[in-house]
Amino acid sequence: MEIRTIGEEDIIPWTAAVGIGFLRVPDDTKENREKRIEHWRERADFARTRGAFDGGRCVGTFRSFATGLTVPGGAIVPASAITNVTVSPTHRRQGLLTKMMGLDLADAAARGESVAILIAAEYRIYGRFGFGVATEYQKFTLDTLRTDFAPDAPVEAGARIELATPEEVAEVGPPLHEEFRRQRAGAIERTAMWWQMYTGLAPSPMSPTPPRFHAVYRDPSGKVAGLVGYRTDDHWDEFVPKVTLTVDSLIALTPAAEIALWRFCANVDYVNRVEGADRSPDELLPLLVQDPRAITTQSRRDFVWARILDAPAAFSARTYGARDRLVVEVHDDLGYAAGRFAIDGAAEQARCVPTGDPADLALDASTLGALYLGAGSPVRLAVTGRISERTPGAAERAEALLRTPREPWCPDWF
Ligand SMILES: CC(C)(COP(=O)(O)OP(=O)(O)OC[C@H]1O[C@@H](n2cnc3c(N)ncnc32)[C@H](O)[C@@H]1OP(=O)(O)O)[C@@H](O)C(=O)NCCC(=O)NCCS
16 A cells, blocks of 8 residues: 655546545546546645555545634634545545545645644544534525614615636725625635636536525725625426525625615515525624514524634634633644643733643643634633643633634545
């Protein structure tokens, strides 16, 4: 068995193995093979794309890419985003994932990426590697027939909504998102290629873009301050339209832009149900309607998992909710985040440094990752035994220090 980084000549077997891992029968037509080569030549960073090969056959895949992760306070830290993780059913549970993960995390740490992130297909895969749930998402539906927007919801006179073509979205989307992501801990970069795939201008040959509508919100000055992408089904019951509009993505710079785009979606003719697929756990929408029971949350689950590779760098980059100094002792089987660190939430310049001082709290690397972006509750983690309090009251102090008023949210699958 050989585990190695891949080259262009491996694209076909490597992408076929990704398909097999995710139970998608590979498309072996000449046309699709050519498209896959063209697409992955541009998309993959081969120096951080690995395959496990048994004889000549690719039976395991693992890829990471460099991105920036927004942390509380708006700084962007260098992060390694892990994706395309598969091991073929013939080779599962023989340690291939463990080996590929070990190699990739070591490379990321050596490059100076202070955190690794991923989205887990199954909950029980990644905790053992020091990843913890750092952001959540919710999926909800809005019954538009029962939706009156609150009269005092923020509105900007002179703003307007325009439908946009994929080409227009590819132009106005990137600067909007650059501004948006600085406001939201948990967000990551969207590359030019991301926009090409999202708009369908250059779809992925492995997961084609569904056809969707786009609308932009222009504030009274004409600046694009919000963008929504949505799909509709064509469901009619006899002559009664009962269409569901699914919001694939909605980002906004201001509450006024956000509410205007939801209002727009809810008012599209024929639509009686709006579905929000990957929304933030603390969505504003329930506070913007007269009857919040028109909104039903279908699920709220883990989304981005974070693994701290460099605790001083990661925790010095974010801001804190209290002027306090807390010493945490981290147990980390892989070593990257092991040690005792003082997190100092000084307003001027927050810092995290190794220390020999006695610890206030002890926790493992996975729990440290879960607390990084401000979502996890140290108090709940302490009462359930995931954090041990070494000085009385330390969990409550950690709650005030680490937790953020808005929940972190990553709007994007990767
Ligand atoms: C998840 C997957 C990559 C694991 O690969 P693998 O090579 O079998 O993993 P390893 O052999 O290195 O497993 C290491 C440990 O994790 C455990 N583990 C791995 N996958 C697990 C899962 N899905 N659920 C629970 N435990 C899991 C193993 O049992 C093993 O535990 P042990 O050391 O106590 O025996 C593989 O099962 C797979 O491809 N699944 C389908 C696609 C998928 O879900 N990919 C992940 C996308 S985020």
